Amino acid sequence: xxxxxxxxxxxxxxxxxxxxxxxxxxxxxxxxxxxxxxxxxxxxxxxxxxxxxxxxxxxxxxxxxxxxxxxxxxxxxxxxxxxxxxxxxxxxxxxxxxxxxxxxxxxxxxxxxxxxxxxxxxxxxxxxxxxxxxxxxxxxxxxxxxxxxxxxxxxxxxxxxxxxxxxxxxxxxxxxxxxxxxxxxxxxxxxxxxxxxxxxxxxxxxxxxxxxxxxxxxxxxxxxxxxxxxxxxxxxxxxxxxxxxxxxxxxxxxxxxxxxxxxxxxxxxxxxxxxx
Numbered sequence: 001x002x003x004x005x006x007x008x009x010x011x012x013x014x015x016x017x018x019x020x021x022x023x024x025x026x027x028x029x030x031x032x033x034x035x036x037x038x039x040x041x042x043x044x045x046x047x048x049x050x051x052x053x054x055x056x057x058x059x060x061x062x063x064x065x066x067x068x069x070x071x072x073x074x075x076x077x078x079x080x081x082x083x084x085x086x087x088x089x090x091x092x093x094x095x096x097x098x099x100x101x102x103x104x105x106x107x108x109x110x111x112x113x114x115x116x117x118x119x120x121x122x123x124x125x126x127x128x129x130x131x132x133x134x135x136x137x138x139x140x141x142x143x144x145x146x147x148x149x150x151x152x153x154x155x156x157x158x159x160x161x162x163x164x165x166x167x168x169x170x171x172x173x174x175x176x177x178x179x180x181x182x183x184x185x186x187x188x189x190x191x192x193x194x195x196x197x198x199x200x201x202x203x204x205x206x207x208x209x210x211x212x213x214x215x216x217x218x219x220x221x222x223x224x225x226x227x228x229x230x231x232x233x234x235x236x237x238x239x240x241x242x243x244x245x246x247x248x249x250x251x252x253x254x255x256x257x258x259x260x261x262x263x264x265x266x267x268x269x270x271x272x273x274x275x276x
């Protein structure tokens with residue numbers, strides 16, 4: 001079973017919501033990325049979204065753009081990111097990993113080769129940000145045959161007929177982008193999250209993960225009331241930028257993330273009250 005499916009099945013059985021953390025591979029370098037992955041897994045992150053640095057990250061705000069720039073300056077490539085996953089799996093890393101990538105990188109690598117390499121490395125899903133479902137048939141067939149989930153996005157402006165189409169193409173989970181625009185930290189959350197998650201669930205039984213703009217434990221807790229999982233990226237990447245030269249980067253970032261992880265997990269008392 002794909003690790004993403006196994007994780008969400010376990011979360012559902014435990015009556016818990018998931019926490020997905022985004023970091024950029026190679027920020028500040030790939031050795032740090034491997035250490036961050038271990039630390040985040042140990043502190044309860046359920047899925048790791050690993051950005052593959054790209055020179056023109058159109059879906060990303062300033063924080064993640066700068067992370068990609070730092071990663072590229074450190075010499076990070078798609079091959080390097082794949083090798084880091086391979087080595088981390090060999091050392092026992094079990095957390096599900098989703099590559100967050102722009103399709104140009106996949107195309108340049110060669111689609112068939114990329115799918116083989118991703119599956120062999122231990123990547124569980126790929127979110128190709130700029131690949132619409134209409135253009136993804138061959139990509140999706142190769143991915144699903146290799147046991148790697150193609151993750152798809154739904155936006156606040158996506159009409160319901162298109163949500164249904166996206167849901168037919170998706171596997172693993174649906175990623176709902178909670179606001180229009182690019183990634184980035186926000187002081188307030190959109191009031192369209194609940195109705196849009198409800199609309200998505202009319203067309204799929206897949207878990208719905210909500211991201212873009214979630215920056216605090218309070219925001220994560222609020223979103224978890226509706227979503228199956230919460231995705232936090234820029235707030236974590238901002239900590240990496242601030243602590244990049246710190247020898248204790250990984251544990252310090254993981255400690256920051258742990259507060260948000262705990263905010264989406266019900267306490268034993270909450271679980272007992274739901275069972276009454």
